[in-house]
Amino acid sequence: MQTLLSQLLRDSDEYTLWIADENSKALLSAGIHFAGSLLSNRWDIVCAAEATGIPANFCDFELGSKGEKYTRIVYPVSKEKAAVHHVINAAAEVLQYGGELLLLGEKSSGIKTYAQKAAARLGSPKQLQKHGNDYLSTSVFHAGKTGVPLEDTDYTRLRQPEALDGLWSKPGLFGWNKIDVGSALLVRELPQCLPADNTADFRVVDLGCGYGYLSTQLASLLPSREKLYIQATDNNAAAILACGKNFQARNIHGTVTAGDAGSEIRTGTAQLVICNPPFHQGFQVEGDLTDRFLQQAARILCPEGTALFVVNEFIPIGRKAERLFQKVELLNKEHGFCVYRLTKSNIETVKYRAN
Template sequence: MSAETPVCQLLDRQDTHYHDWLWVAPPADDWLQHAGGQLMSADHSLLADWQARDRRAHSPFVDSPPAPPGVVLFWPKTHALGEWWLLWLCARLEPGTPLHVVGENQGGIKRVLKVLAALGLGCRKLDSARRCSLFASRLDRVALDPDDAWTRFEAEGLHLVSHPGVFGHGKLDEGTRLLLSRLDAGLPQGGSALDMGCGDGILAAWLARRGHSVTAVDVNGFAVESTRRTLAANDLPGDVFHGDVYSGLGQRCFDAIVSNPPFHQERAVDYGPAARLIEEAPRHLQPGGQLWLVANAFLPYPNLLERAFGTFEILADDRRFRVYRAVKR
């Protein structure tokens, strides 16, 4: 099987036998499963795909780490997230385990040289092609704790906990701020509410503080853990699930669905999750239930809302963001 992504194409031409190695935070590429490795990822969609094919797949927040013969870390576009993965691997896997780090040049892979040097880990360049680079090192114990990457800050009178790779890391997104200002006046208190794409948990915590019975979902395991920590930091109740849009919720229905949906997958624009959020929302709302969305003004959501609900309102438009509300009749 041929590799599809540039980083996997670079790995495919190596002499290294990657069977049973641990693929850490990789892209979706069937070549990885064909090569015989095992997965470590915080992405629910990727984990579910591997598990559906009876492949070994692990979450850093659920499973005990395996003891692989080697590790390939796919460097993410969020530099601080790549550093966290390095620290996590050094803290949890055996010292001396071979480590390969691969990534696209435009994604900052060349900065890995300085990161590894700062951690006292040796490094050498193995190969470069397809505008990607591959470096080799070995894991070892380092003085830094990966848990130090968790960030605490305050917004809207709430204590928020965030992590590199989570949307709006370390600050309140302006679109979310606009959404909250309209929710405060337009959404009745109480009832059941679903925070879809929960991020650091600001919406879930805000809703729970106002008496809603809250459920929160995110495809990103770091966001799920952030939301759980945010709710705990504010002594607020809520159920938080690792899932892809409505997967895992069954036939559950809510009085309100609230979201600041993503439209990027790494650097690519991807309307798929937001489209599913809107199109399937009526099936997960009680009669009279409301869908609240905030989105960049240029995004093509009005057509999706009209198709799913028949009608909708624009409650705010500051030329950057719009707040939409649609009601299930």
């Protein structure tokens, strides 16, 4: 898909919008020539675009938020159907008359169905071309001929799914309307990782926070702790919106910030890191994601700090963590998940170095 996408972007004008996914990093790193602007719901992609001089907007697929009109929208389709439907709907509002919506994807992405839906929404005949293993759908916007909006699960709205016990979430997040089994297992191990001194400062970092489940559960275990500060971070714009809403609704002292696996957090500032790292990037399994989260956790923790990770049992986090942490403990293995406690340095070593 990279070759096809690269060609489409090079041939686009300054009024083209590129909706970029995680697979766009390679093109950005190669310094692709693109005259238009980029939009992404991923913080790292926006940072990579800005580093190459491409105007970029980090948001949750908020097309046309500044009143822009485009001649072309180029969109490698997302994994989540609600997001794709939302973008197709929005294209009918932000394309100039005769403007094009170009959807790209492999057969397994649902591209054939999306091509038909986009054509109907924009009032255009279906155009679908095969390029190797990839498909390109071209739909032309005809005002006055547009079809009814697609069902997008009311994509932009924050809501409180019944399964989340009052927490706010939204489409655009993995498992947005349920409690992740791995995260629930991690929460069970939290009490043994909390300090006994209830008066001391306690700074926690939630890496890859999602809608904030781990942070809110930790805060509920320490309801009277005045010096608890939680810094939650995620690469996904929908996560920032939902987690921020939950911090506000539950009066949690802390911040919710965008970042790439915790890249924006200062070194050596946390006593505890909690993390349920993703291992998928869109349609692909990304092998180095766990390594990046482990490296950032080790950097963020203070010398005597602890990290609590939960991962799928097939990820060899124990072996990966040994290079970065003094002590690696498997606390639980259940339902296909493993919970590990990772200690950066033991207390005896810290005291010895201080003397």
